[in-house]
Amino acid sequence: MHFSSRIPDGITENAIARRLRTLRAEGVELLDLTEANPARAGLAHPDETLYAALTSASSCFYEPLPRGLPATREAIVGYYAADGISVDPEHLHCTASSSEAYSMLFKLLCDAGDGVCIPQPSYPLFSWLAALDAITIQPYRLRYGSDDTWSIDMTSLEMALDNRTRAVIIVNPSNPAGNYLRSDEFRILDSLCARRGIALIIDEVFWDYPLNNGSQAGGCALRQRSAGAEGICLRFTINGLSKSLGLPQMKLGWILSEGEARTRDAALARLDIIADSYLTVSTPVMHAAATLLARRPLMQNAIRERCICNLRQAMKILGPAILPVSGGWNAVVALPENTDEEAAAEILLRTRHVYLHPGDLFDFSDGRYFVISLLPDPQLFRRAMQRLLAFLSGLE
Numbered sequence: 009m010h011f012s013s014r015i016p017d018g019i020t021e022n023a024i025a026r027r028l029r030t031l032r033a034e035g036v037e038l039l040d041l042t043e044a045n046p047a048r049a050g051l052a053h054p055d056e057t058l059y060a061a062l063t064s065a066s067s068c069f070y071e072p073l074p075r076g077l078p079a080t081r082e083a084i085v086g087y088y089a090a091d092g093i094s095v096d097p098e099h100l101h102c103t104a105s106s107s108e109a110y111s112m113l114f115k116l117l118c119d120a121g122d123g124v125c126i127p128q129p130s131y132p133l134f135s136w137l138a139a140l141d142a143i144t145i146q147p148y149r150l151r152y153g154s155d156d157t158w159s160i161d162m163t164s165l166e167m168a169l170d171n172r173t174r175a176v177i178i179v180n181p182s183n184p185a186g187n188y189l190r191s192d193e194f195r196i197l198d199s200l201c202a203r204r205g206i207a208l209i210i211d212e213v214f215w216d217y218p219l220n221n222g223s224q225a226g227g228c229a230l231r232q233r234s235a236g237a238e239g240i241c242l243r244f245t246i247n248g249l250s251k252s253l254g255l256p257q258m259k260l261g262w263i264l265s266e267g268e269a270r271t272r273d274a275a276l277a278r279l280d281i282i283a284d285s286y287l288t289v290s291t292p293v294m295h296a297a298a299t300l301l302a303r304r305p306l307m308q309n310a311i312r313e314r315c316i317c318n319l320r321q322a323m324k325i326l327g328p329a330i331l332p333v334s335g336g337w338n339a340v341v342a343l344p345e346n347t348d349e350e351a352a353a354e355i356l357l358r359t360r361h362v363y364l365h366p367g368d369l370f371d372f373s374d375g376r377y378f379v380i381s382l383l384p385d386p387q388l389f390r391r392a393m394q395r396l397l398a399f400l401s402g403l404e
């Protein structure tokens with residue numbers, strides 16, 4: 009049987025996954041620092057609220073609209089209006105998730121074999137999403153500077169571009185490094201993409217979670233938002249309920265298309281064709297969107313406070329091993345040079361029952377790191393930090 013080369017043959021379990029399976033089968037209590045779902049970390053919306061939001065009588069009727077129901081798009085307009093940003097509902101396409109939004113944009117912009125520039129380090133799904141659409145990734149670096157901040161290495165981005173590049177992807181704030189896009193970076197990217205006739209895709213799923221290096225105020229002053237920004241290139245902003253409300257199970261994301269009117273409208277019409285071919289977004293969640301988005305302040309405050317509390321705890325216990333983080337749900341732990349990240353993560357799991365991701369999963373181009381989620385229950389998190397401290401002391 010011929011199977012598409014989009015999915016590689018012989019995917020094998022690594023040592024961490026094998027160890028995890030064994031420990032779970034033995035019933036060992038693990039301190040899980042990979043948790044990415046707020047509900048599993050005790051930050052769930054009440055069940056009744058979710059049931060009530062999903063039981064609109066209108067959900068019994070099907071309206072196959074490629075951009076999504078007008079009321080849903082108005083609710084998304086309201087999400088931006090709450091931050092003083094004006095968005096045209098006709099420039100929005102609802103999607104089933106942010107991941108699907110990427111796939112739709114790849115179909116819009118790329119032929120098979122074309123490329124998109126992605127940040128490194130970054131969230132590991134990009135290579136899969138690109139492969140599934142038969143395109144290539146062209147990595148550029150995020151640089152950790154002497155001022156202890158991450159920024160886009162513009163030289164490496166220029167070097168990653170070639171005549172098959174169709175888009176530059178920015179994650180704002182990045183995951184897991186946690187740096188927000190700065191306004192000066194945005195201006196450079198906007199004119200670079202306009203000059204080359206390529207698109208800018210900005211993923212803002214973690215926008216609402218500034219962590220300011222663990223302080224409630226200050227920091228992040230220069231962060232530049234994509235949605236609603238003045239710009240000249242064709243630009244797409246991706247977001248969704250998965251992160252903005254901690255509701256990955258609802259499967260509702262969106263794409264906001266902006267840029268010079270004629271190009272933007274051509275993109276919107278083509279996105280209609282892509283969306284219309286699948287019509288993936290479920291009617292009940294589209295009707296629930298306004299009610300769910302009204303819970304934004306409550307949920308986001310709870311998630312942000314949890315992340316800040318855990319980040320402070322991590323900084324107190326691990327000190328400078330925790331790299332500064334401006335936003336998002338993760339933090340990065342620096343390891344001694346020459347540490348084998350994957351082997352170290354497996355030993356940590358086997359001997360101290362702390363489960364975390366090694367940095368190589370996120371393709372850090374230099375240095376050695378662990379990546380930890382800031383979502384877990386604070387008591388569990390503190391115990392995990394103490395075990396991690398003991399483990400790191402043994403590595404030095």
Ligand SMILES: Cc1ncc(COP(=O)(O)O)c(C=O)c1O
Binds near residue numbers: 044108213
């Ligand atoms: C930066 C980033 N974008 C998008 C996604 C995917 O989100 P969704 O659940 O909406 O597909 C993730 C998931 O972790 C992410 O980290």
